[in-house]
Amino acid sequence: MREKLDLRFLGCNGRVITGLAFITSGVISLFLFFFAAILSKLLPPFQNPVLRAIQDDRYYCFMVPLTIPVIVIAVYLHWLSMKLFKHA
Numbered sequence: 161m162r163e164k165l166d167l168r169f170l171g172c173n174g175r176v177i178t179g180l181a182f183i184t185s186g187v188i189s190l191f192l193f194f195f196a197a198i199l200s201k202l203l204p205p206f207q208n209p210v211l212r213a214i215q216d217d218r219y220y221c222f223m224v225p226l227t228i229p230v231i232v233i234a235v236y237l238h239w240l241s242m243k244l245f246k247h248a
Contacts, residue, residue: 196220197220197223198221200214201221
């Protein structure tokens with residue numbers, strides 16, 4: 161039974177592995193952004209110059225609230241283009 165599961169997993173033409181890679185990279189990006197935007201501001205000052213630059217930066221804490229209107233417009237344009245494509 162275990163051999164059948166392994167063969168089915170390998171027979172997916174890499175789609176499962178690609179999906180897992182995308183999910184993993186998304187989770188890592190989420191944690192890195194969370195550290196840069198929120199967590200680094202709450203920790204004591206770092207000695208490392210790279211971490212200190214991330215801690216002193218004020219760009220990332222404003223990036224998400226300012227991208228919300230852009231996302232709303234992009235979702236609306238996507239919806240509009242799908243409506244036009246369906247009824248064309």
